Amino acid sequence: MRSFKTLAIALSLTFVSASALAAEEHAAEKAQPKADAAAGKAIASQVCAACHGADGNSTISVNPKLAGQHPEYIYKQLSNFKGKDGKPAERVNPIMGGMVAGLSDADMRNVAAYYASQTQTPATAKGNRESIELGQKIWRGGDQSKGLPACSGCHGPAGAGLPAMYPRVGGQHADYTEAQLKTFRVGERANDPAKMMRMIAVKMTDAEIKAVSDYAAGLR
Ligand code: HEC
Ligand code: HEC
Numbered sequence: 079m080r081s082f083k084t085l086a087i088a089l090s091l092t093f094v095s096a097s098a099l100a101a102e103e104h105a106a107e108k109a110q111p112k113a114d115a116a117a118g119k120a121i122a123s124q125v126c127a128a129c130h131g132a133d134g135n136s137t138i139s140v141n142p143k144l145a146g147q148h149p150e151y152i153y154k155q156l157s158n159f160k161g162k163d164g165k166p167a168e169r170v171n172p173i174m175g176g177m178v179a180g181l182s183d184a185d186m187r188n189v190a191a192y193y194a195s196q197t198q199t200p201a202t203a204k205g206n207r208e209s210i211e212l213g214q215k216i217w218r219g220g221d222q223s224k225g226l227p228a229c230s231g232c233h234g235p236a237g238a239g240l241p242a243m244y245p246r247v248g249g250q251h252a253d254y255t256e257a258q259l260k261t262f263r264v265g266e267r268a269n270d271p272a273k274m275m276r277m278i279a280v281k282m283t284d285a286e287i288k289a290v291s292d293y294a295a296g297l298r
Contacts, residue, residue: 118192203296213293248297
């Protein structure tokens with residue numbers, strides 16, 4: 079009898095502390111402090127600059143440009159690389175997985191704010207006339223014959239994206255864009271909400287992916 083009572087008390091205590099924790103978490107979400115771009119700049123220069131450039135304009139085409147990218151998108155990617163509450167990372171990349179391991183939630187918001195505040199340096203579209211025309215056609219109108227939607231519908235006519243969900247793709251390194259479309263196509267990158275990008279990439283040929291990646295690099 080006595081032990082039952084102890085158990086009941088223990089259970090009710092567990093319940094109280096669990097709901098208190100939930101309330102606390104909710105309050106923390108509401109009272110999100112404003113991101114500190116200056117603190118983010120310190121992290122960027124110490125940890126990220128070697129690959130992404132001091133101002134987020136990486137000069138190596140496999141490392142994405144982060145300058146001028148939407149802060150919500152940068153933060154989402156960093157959280158996805160990290161994985162939360164013991165769950166595996168939603169976006170798997172050995173390099174970035176290691177990079178985010180030591181970053182707190184506030185660090186990720188701060189570094190996102192810093193890179194978002196920088197200005198992207200434009201690139202130029204590569205490729206021959208034919209492939210640029212194909213890229214432009216897909217970007218602006220998709221391909222109705224196979225149900226491929228226009229990229230501009232979500233990423234904007236100039237590729238600037240639309241916060242908070244749709245990232246900037248214009249001006250990005252073509253090699254990086256091409257690689258992402260291919261990993262979406264095989265489902266290796268699977269952190270896109272509602273499978274939006276996986277459903278699109280699976281409809282594209284290598285030539286179409288290359289053409290649209292080259293075209294997008296030249297958008298500004
Ligand atoms: C050793 C090189 C390296 C370092 C250092 C590095 N990154 Fe990266 N980062 C990469 C590569 C490579 C990718 C592309 C991963 C992929 O292919 O999915 C990437 C991808 C990203 C992305 C996804 C961008 C997008 O458009 O989806 C973000 C955000 C990012 N890095 C932020 C950071 C931040 C912030 C730091 C510093 C804390 C950092 N990176 C340090 C190499 C690096
Ligand atoms: C229905 C809306 C939609 C359409 C249409 C669309 N996208 Fe996306 N795209 C998204 C969303 C949402 C994401 C962000 C995924 C995430 O959160 O990780 C994204 C991400 C991307 C990325 C990854 C960016 C990065 O920095 O890693 C690339 C590249 C991309 N899209 C290219 C394209 C191209 C090229 C087309 C046209 C063939 C296209 N998208 C059409 C919604 C769309």
